[in-house]
Amino acid sequence: MKYVTILWKVLVLLLFSCSKSATQRTPELVVSTEKISFSAIGDVRTFHVKSNVSWSVTSSAAWLTLSSSGGESGTHKIDAVASTNDGTTEREAVIMVNAGNMTMRVDVIQAAIGHEDGEDLLAVPPISEGVTSDAVALAAKLRVGWNLGNALEAASSPEEASETSWGNPKTTKTLIDAVKAAGFNAIRIPCAWSGYIEDRPTHRLNVSWLARVKEVVDYCVENDMYAIINIHWDGGWLEEHPLYSHQVVVKAKQKALWEQIAAYFRDYDEHLLFAGTNEVRADYSTPTAEHIEVQQSYNQTFVDAVRSTGGRNAYRNLIVQSYNTNIQFAIDYLKMPDDATPNRLMAEVHYYDPWDFAGDEGSSKYLWGSAFAGSSNVSTWGQKSWVDERFARMKAHFVDKGIPVILGEYGAILRSGLADATALQQHKNARNAYLTYVTKIAKANGLIPFYWDNGVVGNNGFGLFNRNNNTVAHPDGVGAIMAGL
Numbered sequence: 001m002k003y004v005t006i007l008w009k010v011l012v013l014l015l016f017s018c019s020k021s022a023t024q025r026t027p028e029l030v031v032s033t034e035k036i037s038f039s040a041i042g043d044v045r046t047f048h049v050k051s052n053v054s055w056s057v058t059s060s061a062a063w064l065t066l067s068s069s070g071g072e073s074g075t076h077k078i079d080a081v082a083s084t085n086d087g088t089t090e091r092e093a094v095i096m097v098n099a100g101n102m103t104m105r106v107d108v109i110q111a112a113i114g115h116e117d118g119e120d121l122l123a124v125p126p127i128s129e130g131v132t133s134d135a136v137a138l139a140a141k142l143r144v145g146w147n148l149g150n151a152l153e154a155a156s157s158p159e160e161a162s163e164t165s166w167g168n169p170k171t172t173k174t175l176i177d178a179v180k181a182a183g184f185n186a187i188r189i190p191c192a193w194s195g196y197i198e199d200r201p202t203h204r205l206n207v208s209w210l211a212r213v214k215e216v217v218d219y220c221v222e223n224d225m226y227a228i229i230n231i232h233w234d235g236g237w238l239e240e241h242p243l244y245s246h247q248v249v250v251k252a253k254q255k256a257l258w259e260q261i262a263a264y265f266r267d268y269d270e271h272l273l274f275a276g277t278n279e280v281r282a283d284y285s286t287p288t289a290e291h292i293e294v295q296q297s298y299n300q301t302f303v304d305a306v307r308s309t310g311g312r313n314a315y316r317n318l319i320v321q322s323y324n325t326n327i328q329f330a331i332d333y334l335k336m337p338d339d340a341t342p343n344r345l346m347a348e349v350h351y352y353d354p355w356d357f358a359g360d361e362g363s364s365k366y367l368w369g370s371a372f373a374g375s376s377n378v379s380t381w382g383q384k385s386w387v388d389e390r391f392a393r394m395k396a397h398f399v400d401k402g403i404p405v406i407l408g409e410y411g412a413i414l415r416s417g418l419a420d421a422t423a424l425q426q427h428k429n430a431r432n433a434y435l436t437y438v439t440k441i442a443k444a445n446g447l448i449p450f451y452w453d454n455g456v457v458g459n460n461g462f463g464l465f466n467r468n469n470n471t472v473a474h475p476d477g478v479g480a481i482m483a484g485l
């Protein structure tokens with residue numbers, strides 16, 4: 001009887017095992033959507049495939065690429081990437097997912113940029129919802145900002161098309177969380193675009209890069225922070241050519257890029273701002289009439305391109321720059337562009353005075369402020385009275401006239417390589433005093449300060465945050481800025 005019982009149990013186990021194996025061999029396939037729609041400019045859409053057996057996925061069109069061709073059992077995320085539809089009619093494609101003897105279909109449709117009659121589908125009716133604050137009202141919400149420097153602007157050529165090519169790691173949400181926790185509520189995201197142009201004659205951008213910039217913007221906006229994106233140095237095609245000889249070509253490329261950027265980010269509310277350029281200059285000397293005329297034509301091209309895309313971009317607050325973002329040149333020359341939407345423009349300048357203290361790595365001027373007056377290591381200019389005078393003039397010329405001013409970059413390098421311990425401590429004290437005072441006087445005059453962080457936390461670096469572990473590397477520097485508020 002005992003052996004019969006054991007034999008019966010074995011038989012039951014075998015039957016159960018066979019039944020279970022048969023169940024496992026029956027293909028199961030679930031796809032998270034049946035239809036995907038893309039805008040004309042292209043985009044990335046995500047869907048999921050769940051299967052208990054190996055599966056494959058294919059696209060019927062060359063303009064629609066997939067991040068995966070298949071996989072093993074489990075749940076998998078697939079990114080579908082559509083390029084820009086330059087045609088005059090919408091286009092369709094099909095994504096087929098196969099698992100065993102099962103097949104599921106995802107229908108894909110994409111709008112077209114233009115009709116045969118010339119209508120531009122990049123433009124949509126104006127929408128004011130979510131972008132109701134004018135420039136002055138929005139500026140009041142920007143407390144203090146931080147630059148994600150030397151990251152997304154690193155990809156200025158196809159050869160270095162990577163945000164890590166200048167030595168910083170890929171930006172993560174954890175880093176942005178740390179910046180917010182430190183007290184910053186706005187982030188300037190310098191951006192390059194040339195390295196991701198996939199069609200040179202039309203300047204059509206690879207939508208995967210637009211999607212990556214969007215990912216970083218979302219880290220900010222979803223954190224209830226404000227974000228600024230621009231066209232930064234980008235290899236110098238725009239930044240170094242305020243010249244008649246380059247004006248037509250530069251403006252055409254600038255217009256094409258900003259139409260695409262603006263259309264892609266059109267649905268964001270007022271937490272996202274656009275800044276047209278960066279430090280446009282022929283050199284660092286006093287500009288000629290040609291330099292000013294051409295540089296300011298780039299500001300106008302930017303405004304016109306963004307407004308042409310409609311939607312929330314008809315009301316979005318925009319930032320334009322003075323020649324070389326220099327304060328004196330702003331006072332002497334900056335004329336704000338014409339704008340169909342009144343009271344939605346801000347001006348931008350940068351501040352690194354005195355340069356021999358703030359940025360010149362080879363300088364012996366590592367001290368700043370009245371506490372070190374008389375020392376040979378203090379610059380002969382750029383002290384507190386200079387800060388007072390510069391920012392007061394910006395207030396009189398712009399802020400008092402209803403034009404908010406973004407202090408888009410400021411800061412001072414940390415000379416941690418100083419060998420003498422006393423000198424190093426004095427330098428740190430001087431640097432912190434500088435950061436506190438510049439921040440304080442900027443805010444007192446209505447300028448919105450954005451600290452320049454290039455990710456370098458060692459000797460001669462501007463970095464405050466360690467991007468490798470997403471922590472505050474120099475709490476004293478962050479504290480000095482916050483003390484200025």
